Amino acid sequence: xxxxxxxxxFQVLKTGQSMTLQCAQDMNHEYxxxxxxxxxMGLRLIHYSVGAGxxxxxxxxxxxxxSRSTTEDFPLRLLSAAPSQTSVYFCASSYQQxxxxxxxxxxxxxxxxx
Amino acid sequence: SQQGEEDPQALSIQEGENATMxxxxxxxxxxxxxxxxxxxRGLVHLILIRSNEREKHSxxxxxxxxxxxxxxxxLITASRAADTASYFCATEGDSNYQLxxxxxTKLIIKx
Numbered sequence: 001x002x003x004x005x006x007x008x009x010f011q012v013l014k015t016g017q018s019m020t021l022q023c024a025q026d027m028n029h030e031y032x033x034x035x036x037x038x039x040x041m042g043l044r045l046i047h048y049s050v051g052a053g054x055x056x057x058x059x060x061x062x063x064x065x066x067s068r069s070t071t072e073d074f075p076l077r078l079l080s081a082a083p084s085q086t087s088v089y090f091c092a093s094s095y096q097q098x099x100x101x102x103x104x105x106x107x108x109x110x111x112x113x114x
Numbered sequence: 115s116q117q118g119e120e121d122p123q124a125l126s127i128q129e130g131e132n133a134t135m136x137x138x139x140x141x142x143x144x145x146x147x148x149x150x151x152x153x154x155r156g157l158v159h160l161i162l163i164r165s166n167e168r169e170k171h172s173x174x175x176x177x178x179x180x181x182x183x184x185x186x187x188x189l190i191t192a193s194r195a196a197d198t199a200s201y202f203c204a205t206e207g208d209s210n211y212q213l214x215x216x217x218x219t220k221l222i223i224k225x
Contacts, residue, residue: 004156040217041217042202042204042214042215042216042217042218043157043202043204043213043215044215045212045213048212058212090156090157092157097211098144098206098211100144100145100162100164100206101162102147102159102162103147103149103157103159103213104159105149105156105157105158105159106156107155107156108154108155108156
């Protein structure tokens with residue numbers, strides 16, 4: 001099925017550990033992004049990419065790294081996990097920014113940092 | 115920073131009734147989008163309304179946009195138990211195309 005695939009679905013990390021959240025889409029979307037969702041708040045943009053080889057910071061980029069070597073994949077790396085990074089992470093893609101196109105979301109990764 | 119603010123924060127109605135949710139925003143937009151999130155799941159795109167449109171329909175959904183008041187409403191007619199979810203509005207700016215999200219309205223449909 002076409003869409004956005006995120007792995008893993010759940011992860012528990014110890015403070016200071018690093019890990020990579022995977023995101024892949026098969027819709028040939030140019031735009032990909034990572035959000036975090038915390039209780040009672042809307043989604044906050046971490047990093048985004050408007051095409052392969054191009055990434056930029058969103059609203060809350062500290063502690064996270066991204067790369068976009070292919071159109072399909074957009075992994076999110078946590079460099080040194082902190083309890084404040086406990087959250088649900090969503091990857092989303094869209095055909096193109098500014099093209100009046102909706103976003104397709106992955107099913108999310110629930111991350112707990114202890 | 116949040117731009118969209120949904121109202122109410124929570125809404126509980128009987129199955130078959132209509133549900134109305136509102137969204138206000140602060141800056142100029144390219145479009146406004148509504149999404150649904152079932153508990154523990156990802157967000158699903160429902161409808162997009164462009165800044166030059168005033169009303170849009172999709173099945174049981176009706177969205178209005180008033181750019182002079184910087185507000186939008188989502189109406190779900192003849193609600194069903196399966197409509198129980200959180201609903202989010204998101205605005206795409208007309209210069210910076212990033213989506214900015216509200217905190218959502220939690221809708222509960224009672225059978």
